[in-house]
Amino acid sequence: MKKIRKGDSVIVRTGRDAGKQGIVTAVLENKLVVEGVNIYKKSVKPxxxxxxTGGMIDKVMPIHISNVALVDGNGKASRVGIKVDAGKKVRFLKTTGATLSA
Structure with a gap:
């Protein structure tokens, strides 16, 4: 079970975008694409x-999964745990103990 999934709200913990928040739009092997984070200029041919049309575009690049954390209800970074609840594995935030939707 993946601890961070598409649609989760995350905060960047390290790097030049530290402190920025965004929604996960794609999950790759061990990287995430987060909207509004890790944006680079890319040259495009027409x-x-x-x-x-050709020119420079802004492209959202993947960021490593270890550099982000989920955001809890208080807006702070939280680690994710997995527990069994009623015979099903569920994710929960370690700071608040709140379960996350499947």
Missing amino acids: NPSAGI
């Missing part, structure tokens, strides 16, 4: 047949 493609008239696809209707793409």
Whole structure:
């Protein structure tokens, strides 16, 4: 069971974007794509047949899963635990003890 999933609200703990919050939009092997975090400029060639104009675009790049933590109800970083509740594995926040949706 993955501790951080698509749609979770996370906060960046280290790096140049430390302190920024965002929603996970994609989960890769051991990296996450978080909206509004780790944005880089990328040069794009024009493609008239696809209707793409060339130039510089902002692209959201993946960030390693160890550099983020889930946000609890108080807006602080929290670690995630897994426990068995009524025969099912559920995720819970270690700071507040609140269970997370499946």
